[in-house]
Amino acid sequence: MATKVVMAQLSPTMEEGKLLEWKVQEGDSVSQGDVVAEIETDKANMDVEAMGEGVLRKILVQAGETVPVGALIGIIAAPDESIDDLLASATPATDGAPPAAPAEVAVGTETPSPAGGAATEVAQPPADGRVKASPVARRIAAESGIDLGAITGSGPGGRVVKADVEAALAGSAPAPAPTPAAGAPATPEPATPIAPAAAPATIPSAAPPPAPPAALTARVEEASQMRKAIARRLAESIGPVPHFFLTTEIDMGRALALRGELNQRWPDGKIGVNDLLLKATAEALSRHPEVNASWGGDSIVYHGSVDLGIAVAIDGGLITPVLRDASRKGLRQISLEARALIERARARDLAPEEYQGSTFSVSNLGMYEIDQFTAIINPPESGILAVGATIEKPVVVDGEVVVRKRMRVTMSCDHRVVDGATGASFLGTFKAMLENPLEMIL
C-alpha cells in the first residue's frame, strides 16, 4: 500500500511550505515515523514524518521549492508496487519541478474526451482576503465558530457552500453536522472556540501536528444583543478586530529597585524588566478575567488560564511563544521559561503548540529606545500591551519637580470584548502592580 508524502499544514495560517531538505533519498527504505524531510513554514522549520513503511520511491518536489499545502511531495511504496496512479494524481509543483505525471497517464481518464482537457476549476484562496461564501454557509460557520477562510470552497470559483461547512463541521468537531436527515440538530457548540482550528478537514495532511493545547475555557457566555451590535458596528468601522488604545505612564522606580534586590539573592539567574512586566500582566489578568477573554462570533469566551504571548522579533518576522498558565507561576519560573522560549523562538525551533493558543500578549520595544507605540492585537486575543523604554524624566511629585524613571505602556483592546472602562481598570491594576511591586510577588 503506497503512502503519500504531502506538504502538511503545520500551522493554521500556513498556505504553502518550502522544502528545505530531503533526509532520505529515492530508493531509501523508511519506517513509519521516520523523518523524511524538513520544511519551512511561515512560522518555523518542521520535520515531515513518514506515515507508512516502504521505500521512498519518488521525490516530486526538490529542496528549495515552495508548494501549496496538500501538494504531493513524495511517494513511499513497496519496491515493486505500481505508483502510476499516485503519480497521475500529483499536483504539478512550481516551476522547475519534474512533470507530475507522464503524458500517457493523463489520457484515458473517465471522461471520453475527443476535445481533451478536463475543465478544472481549482478552488484558490482569494487573493484579496474576501472569502466567497453563500449566505447559509456564512450563517452556519458563524454560529458554529468555524473560520470560513480555512474552508476550501467547492462552489463556482471556490465559493464556500453549505456542504463545505457541513463537511468541515463533521470532520473537525464533535458537534453533529446539521444535516436535515439527522433531525433538528442541537445548537452546535464550538469545540475549541479559542484555538485556531488545527487543520481544516478539507486539507489533507500527512503528519497532522498535535493540536495546540487550547487555553482552558472556563465558560462561554451568550453575548447580549447590545454586545453583538457593539461588536458588529465597531468591527465594520475598523476591520475584523476593532481596536482602541489606552496609554498610561508608570513610575518604575520601585520595580527596578526590587529587581536589583532579587537579583542579588539569585546569583544563578537574572530577572529582567521583561519578566516583571510578564508577572504584572499575568497578575492583572487573573484579577480582570473579563480581559482574559475572546470574541467568539456570538459569544464571549472567558479563558480559564492566563497564557501569555511574548512578542519576539526574529529574522524576517515575528513570533509569539506562549508562557502557559503565567498567573500561577513565580517570578523565577517566569524568568527561566520566558528566556528559554525566547531563545528557541530566535532559533526558529518552536513547535506549533508553543506559539499557538495564547490569551493575551506583551510586546516590549523598550530596548529599541521606543518611548511609546501601539501594537496590533493577535486574534483571538482581546488585548496586547505595548511597552516603551523606561527613561528618566522630570515629574511633579507633591508639588516638587523631581526626576523619576518612567515607562509608557499602551494597551490595545478588542472593543468587542473590552470596553474603555474595563481596559482602563485592567491597566490601572497593571500600573499599581509595578508601582507597588510587593503586590505582585505576594
Next chain:
Amino acid sequence: MAERYDVVVIGAGPAGYVCAIRAAQLGLRVACIESDSYEGGFGGTCLNWGCIPAKALLESAALAHQVKSHGADMGVRPVEVEYDMAAAVERSRGIADRLTGGVQYLLKKNEVEIVQGRGRLAGKGRVAIQTEEGSQELDASHVVIATGSVMKTFPGLEFDREKVIGSREALALTELPERLVIVGAGFVGVEFADVFNAFGVEVTLIEALDTLVPLEDPEIGKALARAFKKRHIRTRIRCKVKELDRSVSPMILTVENPDGTEGIEKTDLVLMAVGRRPVTEDLGLEENGVELENGFVRIDEWCQTTAEGVYAIGDVAGEPMLAHVGSHEGIVAAEHIAGQARHPMRYDNIPSVGYCHPEIASIGLTEAKAVEAGYEVKTGKYPLTSHGRALTAGANEGFVKVVADAEYGELLGVQMIGHNVSELIAEAGLGRELETTLDEIAAHPHAHPSMAEALMQAALVALGRPIDI
C-alpha cells in the same frame, strides 16, 4: 465510408437542439437528427405542440377574460366580447413556426449538421438513419438520445383525434365544442380548462387525486379550485373515469364518484391530459445495452446511460418532463462529452410553472416535504388580496408562501399562485442556487409596486416582522 461525428444527437427538441449547439460550441463535430413527427419537429413538442403555442392561446384567453371581467370597471368599452378561436389558433401557430424556424437557424449557425430522418443505434459508435431517400449510417463517438415523449391515455379512452383528443389536437382546435370534459388536472389540464372556459366552452375538469394540480402544495390546488369555481369551471376531484360511449351525441362518460357510486358526464369532446410517455421504441436501445427503468432511459447525474458513449436527455430520460430540465441536461451531457463538465444534474431546484389564471409557480420543498426531510421549518404566507400590484392588475387572488429552515433561515422552497407568478419564481430559484436565507430576500428593496414584492413580504412574514399584512 460513413461520415464521422464526435456527437450525434437523436431529436431536436429543447433538450436535443441545446445539446447539439453546446457540443458544437465546445469544438465538437455534431449532427442532429430530427423526424417530422406528429407531436414534434425541430423545437420538439415544446415549441411545436406544447409550451409555446399553449401559452399563446392562454394569452388570448387572458385577454378575453380580462375584457369580459374587468373591461367595464377598468374603463375599457365596448366590453361585448366575440370569440374567434380560429384567429387565436392561427396566431399561436405563427409564433410556434417562427420559433421552430429559429431552432434550425441556430443549429446551422453553429455548424451542426442537420439530418432529416429517424435515427437509431446500430452497434457501438454507429447510428442508422432512415430518410425519405433511403438509409444512411453515421459514425458517432457519442450518441445522445433526445427523442422526447408523446401523449398517453387510458384503455377505453384511446385517442381518435376527433372525439377524444390530447393536447396536440387541442392546440389546433378551431371549432369549439359546447361542452368539454378534461381528464387530468395537472398543469396541462388546468391550462386547457382556462383557455376553453375563457372562450365560452362549458368545461368540466376531472381529477382522480385529492386536489387540482396534485403535485403542488395542497393549498395551491384549493386556491385554484376557488378561482376556477368563480369562473364557472366545474371541477370533480377524487373521481375516476370509467368508460366512454362515443356512439351517442352528446357522448356519455361514466365516472366513479369518491363514494364509489357511478355518475355520468354528457360531453361533446374529451381532452385527455393524463401525462406523457417516453419515446423509446425502435431506437435499438436494449440491443445496444441501454437499460430502461420504469419505461424511461436510465441515466446517471451526467446523463450517461448504461451503454458506453450513449447519453440520454429530456423527457425520454425521466421525470420531471419539463423543457427547461431537458435543455439543462443537454448542456450537462455536451460538456461531459467534451471533457469540460462543470456540475452534474441536480433535480432539487427545478421550477415548476402552470400558466393557468391565476398562475402557479413553485420550487424546492413544500412545507410537508421539508418536515418529512427532517427540517425544523419556518413558513411565511402572504396573501395577494390587498397587494398593490395585484389589485391594479385586477387579479388579487392567490398567495406567496415561503418555506425556510428555522435554524439557519435557508430558503427551502416557494409556492405561489397569483398574477404573473411565473416570472417571480426565478428570484426564488436563483436565491436557492446561491443558498440564500430569508434575510437576504427581506433585505433587498424590491421594486414598488411589483408582484415581486410579494416574495419579500412572505419572507418578512416568516421572519415575524411583516409590514403589509
